[in-house]
Amino acid sequence: MWTRSSRRYLRFISLRSYSTKNQHQQPPPRAVRGMSDRFGHAAHKYEHIVSKGRSTMARYGFEPIHTPILEYSSVFERTLGADSDVVGKELYKFLDSSQQWMTMRPEGTAGVARAVITNRLDSQLPVKLYYAGPMFRHERPQKGRLRQFEQF
Numbered sequence: 831m832w833t834r835s836s837r838r839y840l841r842f843i844s845l846r847s848y849s850t851k852n853q854h855q856q857p858p859p860r861a862v863r864g865m866s867d868r869f870g871h872a873a874h875k876y877e878h879i880v881s882k883g884r885s886t887m888a889r890y891g892f893e894p895i896h897t898p899i900l901e902y903s904s905v906f907e908r909t910l911g912a913d914s915d916v917v918g919k920e921l922y923k924f925l926d927s928s929q930q931w932m933t934m935r936p937e938g939t940a941g942v943a944r945a946v947i948t949n950r951l952d953s954q955l956p957v958k959l960y961y962a963g964p965m966f967r968h969e970r971p972q973k974g975r976l977r978q979f980e981q982f
Contacts, residue, residue, distance in 0.1 A: 864977030897941035
């Protein structure tokens with residue numbers, strides 16, 4: 831529960847960190863290289879494309895599936911192969927607090943395959959599923975390519 835003194839302290843910290851009189855002012859935050867914000871016309875265009883894709887998938891009997899952005903690294907190492915370029919150098923991979931290797935999904939197929947198996951949807955094959963969402967690759971962004979991209 832917030833008390834009056836804790837609110838005052840948070841307000842003090844907030845005002846202090848954004849003070850323009852601070853001589854040690856940090857530069858304004860910026861997006862990570864290879865990742866961008868989507869707003870205005872670009873956001874509407876993206877929503878339109880995804881909406882058309884979803885309606886097309888529904889028309890043909892496909893069901894949406896939403897998998898986590900973070901998966902255990904073994905999910906991608908098994909499906910993509912440990913020697914593939916994606917696994918070798920393009921994954922956003924890190925150790926979490928319980929010493930498990932985690933990976934931000936570089937593509938959607940491996941996560942969907944894992945979800946089908948762990949939720950025992952494989953007993954109902956064929957299953958018609960589709961996904962849409964952000965994917966991440968830790969490669970040096972080239973012109974026209976981003977580290978965070980969308981896949982449908």
